[in-house]
Amino acid sequence: MGKKLLIPAGIAVAAAAGCAAAIALWKMAPEGEVACVYQDGKEIARIPLDGSADGQTVVVQGENGAENIVEVSGKRVFMQSASCPDQLCVKAGWKDRPGSPIVCLPNKVVVTVEGEKHGTDAEVN
Template identity: 40%
Template sequence: MNRRTAILAGALALVVLACAGFLLWQRANAQAGVSVRIYQYGELVEEVRLDQVTEPYTIPLSGEDGAENLVEVAPGRVRMQSANCPDQVCVNQGWISDASVPVVCLPHQVVLEITGGESHADAAAG
């Protein structure tokens, strides 16, 4: 290996290490300030800081025409525990803990949206 190749390999190794360090730092700080916003009929019903939740608890939501949803909040995550909608898509989605995909109960117009923290969308997706 000549000197020029060694310098190029060393520079490449430094860039890779810098990128890895940045990604590890970003992941370590991702949970700070993570909140879930609970919307019903397009209006904000409640906002909860997930990094401050110490014990799981539920939030009951009642809506028009007998709509019933039960939101479960736990440390760092949230889910739709139950709903009396016909398709159960929101319940079957399970737990979410980042902003990549919200939980939506379309028949009852309930949305669980996480804000802050890290999204797993790539730079091209935004």
């Protein structure tokens, strides 16, 4: 219980103390989601979904001619095309927030959206 109370208090103090710093930080490292592309469990690319990577594509080439093309458009990411037979990853559509990843099982490619604001327990310490 005690720890749960400390977390929002810590964030509030940091926010109150760091208004100017937060503005500076915003420019250096904008908050937002990052698209992470994994192949066979290994991260091969990270693309910021803050609009700066608009139009960027990541071509993932695998064994036996497997190929997935991940594309970012604005603040969203999607599987533009894939060589897999099921096309489930292509049909997964747009992703712009953490949650269900785009998975291409045949080609062992996973695209996740990871938020900068999530999983930051370390900041509390």
